[in-house]
Amino acid sequence: MLRFMIINGPNLNLLGRREPEIYGSATYADLVKLISKHCQEMQVDCKIMQSNHEGAIVDAIQSAPDYCDGIIINPAAYTHTSVAILDALRAVGLPAVEVHISDVDKREDFRHISYPGMYCFKTIKGEGIQGYCTAIDVLLQHIWEQKPTI
Numbered sequence: 001m002l003r004f005m006i007i008n009g010p011n012l013n014l015l016g017r018r019e020p021e022i023y024g025s026a027t028y029a030d031l032v033k034l035i036s037k038h039c040q041e042m043q044v045d046c047k048i049m050q051s052n053h054e055g056a057i058v059d060a061i062q063s064a065p066d067y068c069d070g071i072i073i074n075p076a077a078y079t080h081t082s083v084a085i086l087d088a089l090r091a092v093g094l095p096a097v098e099v100h101i102s103d104v105d106k107r108e109d110f111r112h113i114s115y116p117g118m119y120c121f122k123t124i125k126g127e128g129i130q131g132y133c134t135a136i137d138v139l140l141q142h143i144w145e146q147k148p149t150i
């Protein structure tokens with residue numbers, strides 16, 4: 001069974017509490033439920049985490065190769081600032097997909113740059129929390145295409 005690590009950055013634990021016009025009304029618990037259900041349907045084992053701390057996210061990425069085949073990451077605000085998260089992704093070399101609930105390219109200019117996105121082979125944005133399911137499907141497809149069929 002393939003295993004994915006799903007990493008959520010700062011303030012995503014507050015989903016549903018403010019700015020529903022941007023992020024929707026689903027809570028972080030709803031997001032975890034949605035991801036878990038989709039992973040179960042797709043027969044993927046998943047480890048879902050959220051942290052408000054850049055170093056904890058770097059630590060999680062560094063530990064990923066021990067038990068994961070790929071990474072899905074919403075670095076939240078660290079998207080637009082973190083060379084450390086970009087470097088960690090490059091260092092571990094696992095396939096990675098970036099996901100954003102909102103369409104960051106249609107928002108403020110400072111949200112148009114993504115450092116982790118420079119490593120990720122695909123970015124899903126503006127699909128709401130359903131974008132995580134798209135990211136799982138895209139990562140699965142990518143890994144299947146890489147694996148030789150015997």
Ligand code: CA2
Pocket residue numbers: 010011012014015016017018019023074075076077078079099100101102103104111
């Ligand atoms: O659209 C996304 O998924 C973002 O990664 C969300 C981040 C934002 O900084 C990125 O530019 C785009 C913000 C995450 C959580 O923000 C909240 C704000 C208010 C209430 C609840 C969460």
